[in-house]
Amino acid sequence: MTDQFDAQLDKALDSVRHMLPENALLRLEAKIRQVRAERPDLEGPEVVSIAFDVFEGEKIDARLAMDEARARVDEAAAAEARLASMQRIAERSAELDAVEARYPGRATLAETLADAGISWAYLGLSDEDGVLAEEIRGGFGK
Numbered sequence: 001m002t003d004q005f006d007a008q009l010d011k012a013l014d015s016v017r018h019m020l021p022e023n024a025l026l027r028l029e030a031k032i033r034q035v036r037a038e039r040p041d042l043e044g045p046e047v048v049s050i051a052f053d054v055f056e057g058e059k060i061d062a063r064l065a066m067d068e069a070r071a072r073v074d075e076a077a078a079a080e081a082r083l084a085s086m087q088r089i090a091e092r093s094a095e096l097d098a099v100e101a102r103y104p105g106r107a108t109l110a111e112t113l114a115d116a117g118i119s120w121a122y123l124g125l126s127d128e129d130g131v132l133a134e135e136i137r138g139g140f141g142k
Contacts, residue, residue, distance in 0.1 A: 009044070085132050
């Protein structure tokens with residue numbers, strides 16, 4: 001029975017050899033042999049069908065793993081950007097304190113800067129830094 005299966009497998013692989021790169025052909029053969037070893041009761045077409053189903057599952061698993069890795073990279077980049085922003089804010093803390101002291105009673109840093117005629121960019125900060133500065137400094141009660 002194994003000889004018959006091997007003959008069928010060789011014939012099937014020969015029929016697709018021109019369509020697949022060598023490494024894909026070897027993976028296909030290995031997967032078919034694995035399925036056959038686990039399920040010797042199945043016929044050739046069923047074994048091939050299961051092998052392709054396993055490949056599809058592996059493809060889905062790989063896509064999910066890639067998505068998770070991409071999300072971790074995005075989270076790390078966001079954390080790095082936040083840290084850089086916090087450093088820029090810390091470097092401008094004295095200037096922000098001075099402006100706040102000259103224009104007391106404003107509800108937000110943005111209002112204080114606007115009344116002083118100063119932009120976030122003038123202080124070397126981006127608008128995103130400004131949002132974070134409001135969050136940080138407002139959270140500490142100024």
